Amino acid sequence: MSELIKEITGVSWSQIATLSGPSHAEEVSRDVATAVVAGSRHLSTAREVREIFRTDAFRVYSSTDIVGVELGGSLKNIIAIAAGIADGAGFGDNTKAALMTRALVEITRLGVTMGAKIQTFSGLSGMGDLIVTCMSRHSRNRYVGEQIGKGRRLSEILNEMVMVAEGIKTTRSVNQLKQKYTTDTPICDEVYRVLFEEKNPHHAVRDLMTRDPKEETPV
């Protein structure tokens, strides 16, 4: 988004910031304690946004890694679909936690090749937002995954939905980005196959589980 804003408006990077993190609006509006991160290429801008938004119920951290903050918030929607598929297809808590953890490793790896910092993905806009999204019954991305996991077709689910599940487009984008960055993203690849090539989720998990054994080295 920040690149689009820059391109279209022509303002300088010091005028652009992103606010992101685990922040369901209905909770923020009720003053439920919430923490997010303000990212800007200019630390002074990130700090300024932090000071404008922070209250005793809304804690804002600052970061100069706007690329990481934005990528985490966007890419985590693919993981939310994966978590939903695991829920819908009847996998357990172990499977869901493993998918979330290993998928975060993947998007971290991809993000770093795109210029983001590793640590940002372990922060509020990465892991934090991922936790809220994957656990929430309100997440549209998780919902789409759950319906797919139950055996429904994507077109049928999308026809019924009024809101947009942006993770579907993000899954396509990452599939295209892969050709440019050649990063290893096995879970994102399987989400793509389940969504767009009607691969059976159980076969997808089997194929993930039986890949060559590896060192954990999470990045």
Next chain:
Amino acid sequence: MSELIKEITGVSWSQIATLSGPSHAEEVSRDVATAVVAGSRHLSTAREVREIFRTDAFRVYSSTDIVGVELGGSLKNIIAIAAGIADGAGFGDNTKAALMTRALVEITRLGVTMGAKIQTFSGLSGMGDLIVTCMSRHSRNRYVGEQIGKGRRLSEILNEMVMVAEGIKTTRSVNQLKQKYTTDTPICDEVYRVLFEEKNPHHAVRDLMTRDPKEETPV
């Protein structure tokens, strides 16, 4: 544990490994897809354990960071108590996700000073196990936190429990370790005050929310 085993048995490091990760036993026994990590100071040992345990439903990664694997599995119990307190005291999903994320940053920071590798805490024995523990109704640590959050006293809760909630001892240990390592662990500190000094959880969250604003820099 590995240090105790070494000390008591006198075996060499190449004979010691730890298997850890999000692995509820009742799911593993039903062949629900599960992924864990085998840690040993010797890569060859970690790989050997990996090959012994792995099946199509139980994926094992290898790691030479046995310190990180063990610390993550242990320290995450403090975070599970914090997450339980947030649940019991009626905080929202935003609060819980923020606590989990920022607390993982804390234990990563502490772990690194104790010799662990940063990335291990973003792996299956860190973030993965944390997700399963904080979301599970079966976690004893989360349960103790929830009861505390509802206003009950620790002694009263412990009197009723047959099983051990090891995170309570871990909270004490970290409080002692701090004197040695001087790491900043605000969330672990508040858990200590809520558990052992009868601090009101709402005051603890308020004190966390109103700390000096900071860069996110998650480690």
